[in-house]
Amino acid sequence: MESIESDTDLAGKIEKRISESTIRRLSLYLRALSLLDKKGVKTISSKELASREKLTPAQVRKDLSFFGSFGTRGLGYPVSELRSEIAGILGINRIWKVALFGVGNIGSAMVSYKEFARQGFQIVKLFDNDQRKIGSNHKGIIVSDVSNLEPEIKEAGIEIAIIGVPATVAQYIVDDIVAAGIKAILNFAPINLKVPSDVYLRNENMSMELEYLSFAMVNNHSEKKTKP
Amino acid sequence: MESIESDTDLAGKIEKRISESTIRRLSLYLRALSLLDKKGVKTISSKELASREKLTPAQVRKDLSFFGSFGTRGLGYPVSELRSEIAGILGINRIWKVALFGVGNIGSAMVSYKEFARQGFQIVKLFDNDQRKIGSNHKGIIVSDVSNLEPEIKEAGIEIAIIGVPATVAQYIVDDIVAAGIKAILNFAPINLKVPSDVYLRNENMSMELEYLSFAMVNNHSEKKTKP
DNA sequence: ATCTTTATGTGAAATCGTTCACAATGAAAA
């Protein structure tokens, strides 16, 4: 439960905790590199990569240096190779099976979004408690009854859950999900969910982003720093 | 364009830049306080408030102290009053008119979400370029043609735009929106949009959150710090 | 082969954000 594990850790080297900011920036690098790769660009310098994501070249180099030396001095980084290195670091050079809880507005939007599957996040199960939805077909997936989640999750090999149910019931669903062995949760409900310390939880909070915009406008708040 | 403005700044006091983290935590405090207020709780200590959002009491007190003294020593903070103070700081004790661009999966989900309006963000215009959608009624709003956005935005007094169009066209739409005078944008397209420095931009990046979960699982990465 | 140019990788410095620790203060009890 500490730091990073040995598959990105050259033997004997002292491990260093990777900051959340660095990990988030890796996602940005990955997105930029994927685009460049598709365009046929072969190499890119930290300066160019930084400018595409409003970061500094030093930041790019420092972030990457935590994981290894991927560049060539005088030349830059090989686009395609760096792309797959980062995919490997982020753990998305594989398929993650995802289950979605709550096939409502936000849930339906997620299932329809093909980009997730392309990035390795495959939504393979949908759960709801509404009898009108259970049994119906959404993008090729039959909606299951949430009251029977454990065997279905285990059988399908689900490792990530997305929470798209109302805030009032989210904690109950999460308790069941955790009991079923899921270790990663992306939550859209506006509530602070309690999970055991070995379960990873991220919150998607759109109100927070709108409120940030509101604050910025009311206070003429300047972005002082490159933030992923 | 620097720091916070004078309405939260007692005369003569030196202004201090408020960190992004602090602003994001204010949103969390607001959410918790709204809930407590609804439950009829009258006062809350920094300790209790912190525990509800997985933060430290010192953090809560420090965050609030940037904006004033709202508590009573020995007692705590008055829930209802602090709630409206924070709403004032965030600039949401008023109504913001919002326009949504791209009435697709994510766009439809946002229009249907009543909570935004309750928080002061009122979606009053929808824009699309699909002839089948233009003129149709979504939750009481007629979808407008995006090619005629400027007069409609100005007439409606829109100040915030939500971008729910494909990444390939997002920059074009944003250029038009900015030309129409909009100063705040919440973007769902997975692309780094270029905007003038006086336009506030926030990105909602769900892939980033999923990738963070993936990284955490692959690397047994522990949350070391309270992050909003 | 040698030189010039360009750009990486990385300690060290600087900046920024969080936590500590305690004096100050008001509420409640005696």
Add this chain to the structure above:
DNA sequence: TTTTCATTGTGAACGATTTCACATAAAGAT
């Protein structure tokens, strides 16, 4: 009243992250 108690508000210490600055290395030019 006076004392006790709980909890705020805040400088200062600490820790984390970002930026600087340069030695190092490879590519391309001459």
